[in-house]
Amino acid sequence: MRTTAVGLLYPGHSAQDDYDVLRSRWEDRVRLPLVHTSVGEDAHRVDALLDLGRAERLLVGAEELVRQHRPDAVMWACTSGSFVFGWDGARRQAEQVAQAASLPASSTSLAFVAAARALGLQRVVAAASYPRDVAQRFVDFLGHGGVEVAELSSHGILTAAEVGTLGREQVLALVAGAARGQGAEAVLVPDTAMHTLAWLDDLEEAAGMPVLTANQVTVWEGLRLAAGGVPPDLPGLGSLSGTAVVR
Template structure:
């Protein structure tokens, strides 16, 4: 069975992943280890601390010894993109060296997923405060993705984001300025989305990429076994596509 190990900071929407695993009938395993958190704050200094190597490698050692994953994901968007394009890649490269396993992060997954779908212009619907959301925009731009609009919702803590329900998340997506965009990108692994992806795409009228969704997709891709083409209810990203 394909196993994607998740390093997840704190406690917010981590139940998204076991719920997905159960829904898929245990066709994939998504074991999760919580990494330590200094301060739960969507603030740049706190996020740089959150994504520090010592915190991540401690969790990675526990994850690999207990669950023997095929690949490892740093399941955090803000705790990766705040390091910038080069810093985010160094972050996962160091983790890969420590574990000997293919490793990526949610921020990198957003870029890879967007390119896989052929997306060039996107709208961002961010839960974060404005200054943090702007770091995500810069990261996407470095990855060759044009951001046409960015909505910031000013939520300071992951704990608060984790309390948002389906219609609140849908309202965030619906509120994005989508004119000219190919898709809506919704960062933050603290936000529940995996059970609602098809609904979110109906609301948007276009593909929607969310943090927990791209995290799972990227992890499956990294295993080298490919992404199963019959996983339903997970949005456009998981639907079969004609090879380009």
């Protein structure tokens, strides 16, 4: 059986261990090699996030990832460091990584849109850890991708390091407390600094609907790109298991 490798470009050290949940479940079927990209200031501010996601940081990481791990696809595993560039900017960012790696590449923000399309979602609620001005940029980004955000819950957490300390009960409360807009079909939780992968079933039970989290959609999109469109049906990805993008 061939092992699929999804390379992760991950900023800092807040929740990279979240991916160990999937590594242990999938054993030899999937590798998730990870390279830490450099961070200037750990801050959920627009200027800091634009610096976090600048090309120089990503391309150095992509070159190291390819040289050391030879992945089949590359993901910029950061939501705010991609959507802060806007729809066109995030697409250019992914294209630059793809060119540097000579591999298919995307980012967490783009993965959220692809995952929403795969599930046929048109109207969602967002439960964001960020300050409201940053969270609103995620809402705008999703809108460009054809996904309407009916309600936004913003929790004003200023750093990825603080988000990484949130435990199961805190994350469950964040999801359960998200405002439910009329006709909402899912809850989106956009922060790769947040641990979620061990609790996806619990989060969906708390929400009473599908929940898409940043680390979940990142890995799913990487698998989809590596497979040429349809990711393998693997346990541990919640409602995304076995789905393909609906165009």
